[in-house]
Amino acid sequence: MEKKHCLRYFTIADYEKEQKWINDMSRGGWNFVCTNGLIYTFEKGTPGEWNYKIDLPGEQMTEGEVEAYYRFMEECGIEVVHTFKMWRYLRKKAASGDFNTGDNTYVQLAMVNKAYGVATKLTNILLVLFAIIIVAAAVVEQFANGLFAEFMQGFATGVSTSALVALSIILVPITRRLRLRMNELVEEMQVKG
Amino acid sequence: MGDNTNIVLTEAVYYILLSLTKPLHGYGIMQKTSELSRGRLVISAGTLYGAINTLLDRGWIKQLFSAEESRRKEYLITEEGKAVLRAEWNRLCELVVNGNAILNGK
Numbered sequence: 001m002e003k004k005h006c007l008r009y010f011t012i013a014d015y016e017k018e019q020k021w022i023n024d025m026s027r028g029g030w031n032f033v034c035t036n037g038l039i040y041t042f043e044k045g046t047p048g049e050w051n052y053k054i055d056l057p058g059e060q061m062t063e064g065e066v067e068a069y070y071r072f073m074e075e076c077g078i079e080v081v082h083t084f085k086m087w088r089y090l091r092k093k094a095a096s097g098d099f100n101t102g103d104n105t106y107v108q109l110a111m112v113n114k115a116y117g118v119a120t121k122l123t124n125i126l127l128v129l130f131a132i133i134i135v136a137a138a139v140v141e142q143f144a145n146g147l148f149a150e151f152m153q154g155f156a157t158g159v160s161t162s163a164l165v166a167l168s169i170i171l172v173p174i175t176r177r178l179r180l181r182m183n184e185l186v187e188e189m190q191v192k193g
Numbered sequence: 194m195g196d197n198t199n200i201v202l203t204e205a206v207y208y209i210l211l212s213l214t215k216p217l218h219g220y221g222i223m224q225k226t227s228e229l230s231r232g233r234l235v236i237s238a239g240t241l242y243g244a245i246n247t248l249l250d251r252g253w254i255k256q257l258f259s260a261e262e263s264r265r266k267e268y269l270i271t272e273e274g275k276a277v278l279r280a281e282w283n284r285l286c287e288l289v290v291n292g293n294a295i296l297n298g299k
Contacts, residue, residue: 055239069242075265076220076238097235106203107240 002044004030009038012119013174013181015054015087015111022089032089034082050091053099056114057086086118111184116178120170123171130163202281205236209244210270210278213254218265219245253277 010018022032022040027044030042032052057066070080070088077096082089092099137156140149202210205226212225219241225261226236236244245268248254257267270278291297 072242073220073238075218076223078238099237107237110243170283 003033004042004044004164006036006040007043009039011170011174012115012122013177015115017052019052021090026050026052032081032091035084035089036085048094048137049101051080051094053087053090055090056111056118057088059114059117105185105189109182109189111183112185116175119171119175119178123167123175126163126167126171130160133160133163200277200280201284204234205240206248207233207278207281208243209236209248210253210274213268213270213274214268215268216257218267220265222268246279248274269292 008018008021010021025032025042026045027048029047031045031046031050033041033043035041057069061069071089074081078090078092080088081091090099133156137153140152144152208226208229209222211229212222217225219238222245223236223238225240226234245254249256249268251273252271254268255271257269
């Protein structure tokens with residue numbers, strides 16, 4: 001079967017854009033197969049046969065619950081095409097109706113909230129990493145001297161600066177955008193369900 | 194269990210409860226809901242899954258154990274669920290009566 005590979009990058013906050021792009025590809029006759037976060041693989045198919053949706057299981061769900069959730073989806077005619085990290089790429093026949101018609105504000109909010117959880121978790125991991133390195137460098141400075149201590153200090157400064165730069169350049173704006181989107185949806189919920 | 198007479202149900206939950214006055218599995222609920230609302234309300238699988246779990250937790254619906262070796266679970270409304278549904282129906286009637294009185298002068 002004819003395949004096509006595309007190079008794309010979407011942040012956590014851009015899953016709606018990613019979903020739209022995958023659906024546009026489907027309408028053009030290219031069905032999504034898999035991705036590693038950068039390279040997206042498609043195979044030739046009938047234009048518009050499938051509708052795609054990107055989903056995240058709930059944060060508090062156990063493995064068994066996640067399995068039950070996607071089994072339920074299957075019973076409803078929804079197929080899990082691909083799993084990348086915690087993201088699930090779902091599809092269903094376009095003839096059986098649009099994926100998102102039943103999605104009210106609440107569903108959208110729940111999804112943004114899950115993405116926000118992922119972004120926050122990443123931020124926390126980076127912060128912990130940063131703290132560990134700072135503490136390690138301080139300990140080394142106290143008890144050792146010479147070349148090794150100097151190397152450790154340089155290393156710690158380098159890594160923690162990169163971690164902070166990554167945090168402020170990538171994760172802070174992503175988290176902010178997700179938070180603003182959540183606020184928008186909460187406002188919308190005050191008017192309609 | 195708190196007072197169930199003052200709960201405002203979402204449209205989806207109202208229709209799910211109405212559908213489950215007869216035993217149905219998940220996909221059946223989606224079809225029934227769409228049929229009842231003449232295609233206007235389409236519940237997504239994600240919404241339905243969450244709603245079913247919430248309703249089971251609250252004891253408004255129960256899971257039936259089917260005799261056949263089917264993996265599909267069937268659900269049915271409980272007495273408590275019926276009481277909630279009736280309370281919501283009363284509330285909706287009030288909305289209609291008041292709307293009629295003011296908008297149509299009846």
